[in-house]
Amino acid sequence: xxxxxxxxxxxxxxxxxxxxxxxxxxxxxxxxxxxxxxxxxxxxxxxxxxxxxxxxxxxxxxxxxxxxxxxxxxxxxxxxxxxxxxxxxxxxxxxxxxxxxxxxxxxxxxxxxxxxxxxxxxxxxxxxxxxxxxxxxxxxxxxxxxxxxxxxxxxxxxxxxxxxxxxxxxxxxxxxxxxxxxxxxxxxxxxxxxxxxxxxxxxxxxxxxxxxxxxxxxxxxxxxxxxxxxxxxxxxxxxxxxxxxxxxxxxxxxxxxxxxxxxxxxxxxxxxxxxxxxxxxxxxxxxxxxxxxxxxxxxxxxxxxxxxxxxxxxxxxxxxxxxxxxxxxxxxxxxxxxxxxxxxxxxxxxxxxxxxxxxxxxxxxxxxxxxxxxxxx
Numbered sequence: 150x151x152x153x154x155x156x157x158x159x160x161x162x163x164x165x166x167x168x169x170x171x172x173x174x175x176x177x178x179x180x181x182x183x184x185x186x187x188x189x190x191x192x193x194x195x196x197x198x199x200x201x202x203x204x205x206x207x208x209x210x211x212x213x214x215x216x217x218x219x220x221x222x223x224x225x226x227x228x229x230x231x232x233x234x235x236x237x238x239x240x241x242x243x244x245x246x247x248x249x250x251x252x253x254x255x256x257x258x259x260x261x262x263x264x265x266x267x268x269x270x271x272x273x274x275x276x277x278x279x280x281x282x283x284x285x286x287x288x289x290x291x292x293x294x295x296x297x298x299x300x301x302x303x304x305x306x307x308x309x310x311x312x313x314x315x316x317x318x319x320x321x322x323x324x325x326x327x328x329x330x331x332x333x334x335x336x337x338x339x340x341x342x343x344x345x346x347x348x349x350x351x352x353x354x355x356x357x358x359x360x361x362x363x364x365x366x367x368x369x370x371x372x373x374x375x376x377x378x379x380x381x382x383x384x385x386x387x388x389x390x391x392x393x394x395x396x397x398x399x400x401x402x403x404x405x406x407x408x409x410x411x412x413x414x415x416x417x418x419x420x421x422x423x424x425x426x427x428x429x430x431x432x433x434x435x436x437x438x439x440x441x442x443x444x445x446x447x448x449x450x451x452x453x454x455x456x457x458x459x460x461x462x463x464x465x466x467x468x469x470x471x472x473x474x475x476x477x478x479x480x481x482x483x484x485x486x487x488x489x490x491x492x493x494x495x496x497x498x499x500x501x502x503x504x505x506x507x508x509x510x511x512x513x514x515x516x517x518x519x520x521x522x523x524x525x526x
Contacts, residue, residue, distance in 0.1 A: 151504040152463045155347075156299055156327060156440055156495035161394075162349030168393035169351060172386035180385055181374065190385045197385075197392035204395045205325070205341060206334045207358040213375040214354060214388050218326045218344025219249040221355035224367065224379060225322050225340045226253035229291045230262065232364035233320070237288025238262040243275040243295070243305070244483035247324055250293050251479070263288075272432040273303040273484045281313040289319050296328040296335060300467030300480040300493060301431030302440030304328075311337025320363050327437055329356075330398035331406060339363045348398045349498065350391030353384060401498070409496045410438035412505050416494060417441050423513045428487045439496045442467055444481070445516050447525040448490030456515045457492070462508055466491045490516075 152160065176193040178186035195209070202209040215221040230240060240257055242250055244266050254264045265283035269275050275294065284292050294310050297303065307323055314321040320339030328334070330348035334341065340363060345354035357378060359365045365378065372380030398405075413436075417429050426446035445453065450466050457464055467478045477488035494508070 150461050150463055151500075151508065152497055153494045153500065153504075153508070154463050154465045155497035155500075156302075156437075156493060157465055158346045158352065159349040159497050160499075161351060161390075162397050162498070164397040165350050165390040165394035169386050169390035172389040176385035176389060180383060193389050194383055194385050197389045200392040200396055201356060202358070204392075204399050205329060205343065205356070205358060206336075207341065208361065210376070211358045211360055213357045213359075213378045214383060214391075215357050215375075215379050216353055216355060216381070216384075218324075218342060218347065218355040220379075221342040221344070221357040222247065222249040222322075222324060223253050224369075225342050225357050225359070226250060226291065226293065227256065227368045228365050228378065229320060229322060229340055229359075229363065230257055231368045232366035233290040236364075237290045239265065239286055239289040241265045241267065241280065241283040241286075241289060241292040241319075243267050243269060243280070243293070245269050245273050245275070245298055245300075245480045246293055246295055247299055247326065248479070250295075250322075250324060254293075269483055271484055271486065273298050273301045273430075273480065274432065274435075275305055275310070277306055277309060277313075280310055284313055284317050284319050289317065291322060291340075292319055293322045293324065295324040295326070296332070297437040297440075298431070298480060299327050300478060301442045301484070302327075302437040302495075303432040304332075304435045304437065307335035308337050311335065314339075320360075327440070330395050331402055331438060340365070345387075345391035345394065348395055350394040351387045354387045354391040398498075405498055406438040409500065412496055412500060412502060413439065413441045413494075415502075415505055416509065419509050420512070423509060424516050427516075430481070430484070430486050430491075440493065441495075442491065442493045444487035445490030445492070446487060447523060448516055448519050449523065450489060450491050452519050452522075453490055453492060453515065456519065457511070460511045460515060462511070465493050465495075467493050490519075 180191035322340040323338040329343040
């Protein structure tokens with residue numbers, strides 16, 4: 150099986166595995182207590198916090214660990230809005246943010262807040278002029294913008310958006326789930342979120358970083374752990390493993406990004422050559438190095454993923470738009486591109502040229518058979 154779904158979760162990095170096993174023996178105790186085992190756990194936790202902070206361009210005391218990237222986003226969005234209630238109740242997001250951002254926005258809207266959802270172009274890049282106009286609205290308390298889109302890989306103009314936010318005194322929450330470890334973190338964020346299993350750490354560890362000077366107040370009952378931002382017992386071994394993976398991935402990024410990006414270029418170029426009526430989606434250059442997405446006309450997306458699985462390829466779709474559900478991806482819909490027969494290939498560390506060649510050999514026949522079965526070939 151060729152695993153091509155790294156944007157969902159990257160396989161555990163070997164250094165994370167080693168760190169996790171070691172920390173399970175040394176870091177199992179409660180890091181908030183004072184006895185010897187607890188002090189060891191506390192030291193491991195704080196060393197991991199320092200490593201993660203350095204990798205993300207933050208201070209250790211700005212970084213808190215959550216139970217997932219989704220929880221980090223929920224806490225970041227709603228906690229910042231709660232902390233800035235006096236500034237206003239207006240939230241700005243792009244139309245292609247991760248569903249966790251949009252779900253948090255819906256909660257805010259349900260509590261009498263207002264939300265401006267800014268559109269994107271055909272590549273999935275936010276309309277910066279419209280974003281700026283929304284940020285400039287009276288009572289804007291927070292703006293949100295991802296670094297790289299999780300479905301199509303397009304990079305967003307985060308630093309330019311941050312400059313606009315700074316001009317209007319509005320904090321910017323940046324969701325770096327698809328780029329942390331792989332690409333440098335853009336400057337200018339006020340709140341940053343990320344997810345360890347996207348960079349080869351274990352699942353169950355998210356990162357929430359809040360810059361000093363950014364007003365933040367958790368909307369949950371108060372808890373003394375994690376700078377009073379995140380309630381609950383810290384998973385020290387998993388955090389240690391997450392930090393080890395992040396450090397390793399950053400060290401390997403230059404080499405791996407160049408190799409994976411070249412393989413993505415091959416897919417982007419050859420898929421339209423071997424499959425008729427296909428649309429390759431997202432920016433061809435200004436993109437995450439490991440993600441490529443395309444849609445096939447006259448093809449049921451669910452059937453396509455199932456047949457590719459049978460052929461030995463684990464891929465995903467940015468769209469649930471099938472004959473049974475008829476629910477297009479909010480990202481693809483906002484871009485105004487083809488949603489049916491959608492495939493997202495996201496290459497993990499170690500993906501090979503041979504696997505990509507085999508995928509490009511198998512894909513045309515799979516698409517042809519599905520179209521024949523549907524009576525459109």
